Amino acid sequence: MRYNRRGVALLAALITVLACSPGDEPPPSSHHLPADQRAGTPGIGDPDFPRDGNGGYDVAHYDLAVAYVPATKRLDGVAAVRARATQDLTSFNLDLTGLDVRGVAVNDVPARFSREGDELTVRPSKVLDSGTTFTVKVTYSGLPKPAKDTANLGTYGFIPTPDGAFVASEPNGSKTWFPSNDHPSDKATFNFTITVPAGVTALANGEMIGQPVTAGGRTTFRWRERHPMATYLATATIGKFDLRQGSTATGIQNLAATDPKFKGSLNELYTRSGEITDYWTTVFGPYPFSSTGGVVDDYSAGYALENQTKPLYGGFNPQETIVAHELAHQWFGNSLTIKRWKDLWLNEGFATYAEWLWSEHKGRQSAEAMFQQLHNRPESDPMWKYPPGRAKPDDLFNQSVYTRGGMTLHALRRAIGDATFFTLLKRWTAEHRYGHVTTEQFIDLAEHLSGKDLTPLFDAWLFQPRRPS
Numbered sequence: 001m002r003y004n005r006r007g008v009a010l011l012a013a014l015i016t017v018l019a020c021s022p023g024d025e026p027p028p029s030s031h032h033l034p035a036d037q038r039a040g041t042p043g044i045g046d047p048d049f050p051r052d053g054n055g056g057y058d059v060a061h062y063d064l065a066v067a068y069v070p071a072t073k074r075l076d077g078v079a080a081v082r083a084r085a086t087q088d089l090t091s092f093n094l095d096l097t098g099l100d101v102r103g104v105a106v107n108d109v110p111a112r113f114s115r116e117g118d119e120l121t122v123r124p125s126k127v128l129d130s131g132t133t134f135t136v137k138v139t140y141s142g143l144p145k146p147a148k149d150t151a152n153l154g155t156y157g158f159i160p161t162p163d164g165a166f167v168a169s170e171p172n173g174s175k176t177w178f179p180s181n182d183h184p185s186d187k188a189t190f191n192f193t194i195t196v197p198a199g200v201t202a203l204a205n206g207e208m209i210g211q212p213v214t215a216g217g218r219t220t221f222r223w224r225e226r227h228p229m230a231t232y233l234a235t236a237t238i239g240k241f242d243l244r245q246g247s248t249a250t251g252i253q254n255l256a257a258t259d260p261k262f263k264g265s266l267n268e269l270y271t272r273s274g275e276i277t278d279y280w281t282t283v284f285g286p287y288p289f290s291s292t293g294g295v296v297d298d299y300s301a302g303y304a305l306e307n308q309t310k311p312l313y314g315g316f317n318p319q320e321t322i323v324a325h326e327l328a329h330q331w332f333g334n335s336l337t338i339k340r341w342k343d344l345w346l347n348e349g350f351a352t353y354a355e356w357l358w359s360e361h362k363g364r365q366s367a368e369a370m371f372q373q374l375h376n377r378p379e380s381d382p383m384w385k386y387p388p389g390r391a392k393p394d395d396l397f398n399q400s401v402y403t404r405g406g407m408t409l410h411a412l413r414r415a416i417g418d419a420t421f422f423t424l425l426k427r428w429t430a431e432h433r434y435g436h437v438t439t440e441q442f443i444d445l446a447e448h449l450s451g452k453d454l455t456p457l458f459d460a461w462l463f464q465p466r467r468p469s
C-alpha cells in the first residue's frame with residue numbers, strides 16, 4: 001500500500017473525524033474462548049490482531065461467485081472454501097462482517113451456524129477429522145459496507161462507487177465481501193465468477209478465463225489466480241473501464257484498466273507497468289505471477305494497493321514512483337507474505353526502497369542521496385521514535401515503516417556491498433517464493449550471505465526508538 005501524497009491531507013482530515021467515533025471492540029477475554037478443545041479458535045494467533053483469521057484449518061482454495069448491482073448496491077454471493085483441518089473440528093470460524101448468511105453447508109451437508117461480531121461460527125453435522133480436506137459453502141447477500149478504521153487505515157474493503165465498487169482490503173477488509181480466513185498467514189488460490197449489469201466490467205486477480213458471457217442484461221466475468229494469495233490482496237473491482245491488453249517486452253501478460261475519467265492515463269499506465277515489471281525481474285528475480293498491470297478507479301481513496309497482479313490506484317493518475325512501489329510488492333508482500341503484521345516493513349520498507357532503486361535506474365536521485373537526505377532529518381523527527389521493525393497495530397502504516405524501513409535496506413547495502421546486497425534480494429525472493437517470511441529469516445539470510453554479524457545494524461535500524469548513528 002502507498003498513500004498518494006495529494007490524498008494524505010484528505011486522509012488526515014478523515015482520520016481526525018473518525019477519531020471521534022466510538023472505540024474499538026473490547027479485546028477478547030478468556031470467556032469468549034470455546035470450552036470444547038476441538039473447536040477452531042476465532043483468531044489465527046496474531047497477538048496484534050487477535051480476532052483476525054481463524055485457527056484449526058488451512059484454506060487451499062476460494063471459489064467465489066458474486067453478483068453485484070451498482071444501482072442497488074446489493075451483493076449476492078456463494079463462497080466455496082476448500083480447506084484442510086489441522087485438528088479435529090467440532091466447529092470452526094470464518095471472518096465475515098455485515099451481510100446476511102442464508103445457508104452454510106460442509107461437504108454439501110447443511111451445517112448449523114451462528115454470528116457474533118465479525119465471526120461466523122460453523123458447526124458441521126459431524127466432526128471433521130484432523131488432516132481431512134473439506135469444503136464449506138456459504139450463501140450470503142446484502143449491502144456490503146467498507147471497514148472504517150479509527151487509526152490510520154482509512155476506508156477499505158468493499159467500497160461501493162456510483163458505477164460499481166472499489167475493492168482494496170488491506171489489512172483485514174476481505175471479510176466485508178466474502179467469508180474467509182482473513183489473515184495473510186493463510187494464503188490460497190482463487191477463482192472468481194462475477195456477474196454485473198451488462199456494460200459494466202468486473203476486474204479480479206490473475207487472468208480472465210474465457211470471454212465474458214452476457215445474457216438477460218447481465219454479464220459474467222470469470223477470473224482465476226492460480227498462485228497462492230493473501231485474502232487482503234483479493235479484488236473484484238467493478239465499474240465502467242477502458243482496457244488495454246497485451247504483453248510486456250519480456251512476454252508477461254499485461255492489462256491496464258482505467259475509469260473513463262482517467263482514460264488519458266491508460267496508455268501511460270500500460271506502458272509503465274510493463275516496463276517496470278520487466279525491470280524488477282532483473283533486480284528481484286523472475287516475476288512470480290502470470291500477469292501484471294494496474295487499475296485506476298474513480299474513487300478518491302488517497303492510496304494505492306498492490307492487489308495481486310492488478311495494483312489498484314484510488315482516484316489519481318499514478319506517477320512512476322507509485323507504480324514502481326506497487327509492482328515491487330508483487331515480490332515483497334504478495335509472493336513473499338508476512339506471517340505477522342508486525343513484520344510489515346518486509347513489505348513497505350522493500351517497496352519504498354524499490355522507489356529509490358527506480359529513481360537510481362532512471363538516472364535521477366540515487367538511493368544514497370535519498371538516504372543521506374533522510375538521515376539528516378533532526379533527532380526530533382517522529383520517524384526516529386518509531387522502530388519500523390515492529391509495526392504497531394494502532395499505527396500500522398506509520399511513515400517510519402516505509403521510510404526507515406527503506407533506509408534499513410540501504411544501510412544494509414552499504415554494510416555488505418552492492419554485489420552481496422543484490423544477490424541477497426534474489427535469494428530472498430527465490431527461497432521464499434509463494435511462502436511466508438519473518439524479519440528473523442531475512443536477518444539470518446543477510447548474515448549467512450555476507451558472513452557478517454549484522455545484529456547491531458538491524459537492531460539500530462529496526463528496533464531502537466532513536467536515530468541510528
Ligand SMILES: [Zn+2]
Pocket residue numbers: 001002325329347348351
Ligand atoms: Zn506499499
